[in-house]
Amino acid sequence: MKLILLGAPGAGKGTVAKMLTELDGSVQISTGDILRGAVKAGSELGKQAQDFMNRGDLVPDELIMGIMEDRLQEPDCANGFLLDGFPRTIPQAEALKELLARIGVKLDMAVSLDVPRDVILDRLTTRRTCSNSDCQAIYNTKSSPTKVEGVCDKCGSPTIQREDETVEAISHRLETYNEKTAPLIGYYEGEGLLMSVNATSSDAVVAAIKERIG
Ligand code: ADP
Numbered sequence: 001m002k003l004i005l006l007g008a009p010g011a012g013k014g015t016v017a018k019m020l021t022e023l024d025g026s027v028q029i030s031t032g033d034i035l036r037g038a039v040k041a042g043s044e045l046g047k048q049a050q051d052f053m054n055r056g057d058l059v060p061d062e063l064i065m066g067i068m069e070d071r072l073q074e075p076d077c078a079n080g081f082l083l084d085g086f087p088r089t090i091p092q093a094e095a096l097k098e099l100l101a102r103i104g105v106k107l108d109m110a111v112s113l114d115v116p117r118d119v120i121l122d123r124l125t126t127r128r129t130c131s132n133s134d135c136q137a138i139y140n141t142k143s144s145p146t147k148v149e150g151v152c153d154k155c156g157s158p159t160i161q162r163e164d165e166t167v168e169a170i171s172h173r174l175e176t177y178n179e180k181t182a183p184l185i186g187y188y189e190g191e192g193l194l195m196s197v198n199a200t201s202s203d204a205v206v207a208a209i210k211e212r213i214g
Pocket of ligand 1: 033035
C-alpha cells in the first residue's frame, strides 16, 4: 500500500506504520528518523537540521524534499510505502504530488489519525527513549515502563526524555502542527484521498485501513 499517515505528534503514526509494514512488506519512511540519524552521524544534512529540530521547529521544505526525492526512488519502495511525518506543510504536499506524478507512482490514501489533545500531551510527556544510540528502545512511564526506573531493559543504558519532548518543546510542536500541518487534512480531502480514523487505539486504525484497501 502507498499511504500518507497524517496526525499530530504522538498520534501514533510510527506505531501504525510499523504494524502496517508487517501486513504487506511496505516500507515505513519516517522523515523524523532519517533526520535524527543524520544528526547522530554528524552529516551535513544533520548539521543543517539539528537546531530546527531541537526547538521543535520544522526543517526547511527544500531539505526535506531533497531527502524524499531520493528515498522514494529506492527499490524497496516498489512494494509500497507508509509516509510517517511527511508531508508536513502544504508546499511539501504540492511538491510530493509533482514528484509522484513525475516518477509514475499513485497514492492510495492519506489517513488522518485523530486523537484528542489531552491524550496526545499525556503520551508525549511520558515517553522515554534509551540514550544508547545503537538501541533507542522506546518506553512509556505509564503504559510500558522499564523494569528498573530510568534504566533500559534491553541494554542497561539510562533512558531519557528526547530534547524535543520537554513540555515547552511539545507545546511548540503542537502549535506548529496546528498551523502548518493540520491544513493538509483539507488539502487531501480536496484531492479525494482523505480517510479519517479515530486513533485512540492503533489496532483499530490498522483494522480500518485493512478493511478499506484490503
Ligand atoms: P513528531 O513526533 O513531532 O511527529 P518526528 O520524529 O516526525 O516527530 O520529527 C521530529 C522533528 O523532525 C520535527 O519536529 C521536525 O523538526 C523534523 N521533521 C520531521 N519531518 C519533517 C518534515 N516533513 N518537514 C519538516 N521537518 C520535519
